Amino acid sequence: MPQIAQLADTWSSQVFWLLVFFGITFLVVGNLMVPKVMSTVAERDGQIAADLAAAKAARDAADEQEEAWRVRENENRAAAQAIVAKAKDEAAAKSEKKLKAAQTRIDKKLADAEARIGDARTEALAEVESVAVEAAQDIVKTLAGVKVTKPVATKAVKEAMANG
């Protein structure tokens, strides 16, 4: 076993060179390089954390703006609906008024027409009566040779027509 067989000859060399090279490793690699590597990692972690925080802040701001927009939107919608309802009401009132006016006009026309019809009928009836009176006078004169005066004939016709 060379580890033991050569111990007396080599221990000093082993210890010396190990201290030299492990010392160099510790001083250069461990003390100079490793902290730099670790600071890079820490920097990156910090950067990532900052970026995440910024992203979160941006998202919160966006949420806030969206909320504000939503509120505004709702307000606008309510206002629009109010305007629409008002316009609808106005239009309804207007058309109702128009309808009423038209109805009135139509009723009036109807009443006029009815009145005219009534007049015409009365006139026609009067004409029929006078014709009937003359006819009755003529018929009586021709058949009986009696001359009937107009008032008598008129009375007779009126009686007959009232019965008829």
Place this chain on the structure above:
Amino acid sequence: MAAEQAKVDPMYQFTIKPLGGSDEWVLGEGFNIAFTNSAMWMLITTVVLFLFVLGGMRRQLVPGRWQMMVETFTGFIDNMLEANIGKAGRKYVPYVFSLFMFILFANLLGLLPLGVVGVHPFTFTSHFTVTGVLAIISFSIVLLVGFWKHGFHFFSLFVPHGTPLPMIPVIAPIEFISFMVRPFSLALRLFVAMMAGHVLLEVLSSFVIDGTNAGVGFGLLVGLPSFILMIGICALELLVAGIQAYVFALLTALYINDAENLH
């Protein structure tokens, strides 16, 4: 008979050889500092580790694969220390990272199949002189931090919280022994695991060589299964290389936790 045996000595791979005539280098009386193959692989480990971490220092916001890999390792050590020690564990990241990566790279580089091109990797973590020094460094840090932060109160580590008063004379020596055994267990665990794996691979490879030399029949009967087993053991060794480095770093972290947060 002896001449027919292939010269596969499973222990030969652990032999330390001075390189380039440096065997006479000394620092004072009896302190030889020959630049050996072991020192050479420590140098290679240091350089490879340096280049590896250097590739992760491009400091880009969106990391590439290499940078990601390095950051994964630093993050791994950072998390381990924070989980075991807490916020105060941060300041031990340079040491524990160096320790973990140094052992990990040493273990992995020692497993490289460079024998194919005629160079032989040397796993210096299979020498208890090396693992022992690393364990003593970790243990010293624990002692320094413990006495620095808590003074003589650090001795209360040997009296677990809630020990009944009559039990203290019995518990304290046991705790003291278990505390003092820590550097040995730390050093021996890594050394034994690495050595055992390499010996096993070497023994299996000697089966392959001897079996194949003994003829086609033995080659198929012994050599081929051994070779297949070697492939599996190689994968296992890669795992062990990682686990042993992790265990060393984790136990160091746990021991530092004892010193940092007494009870």
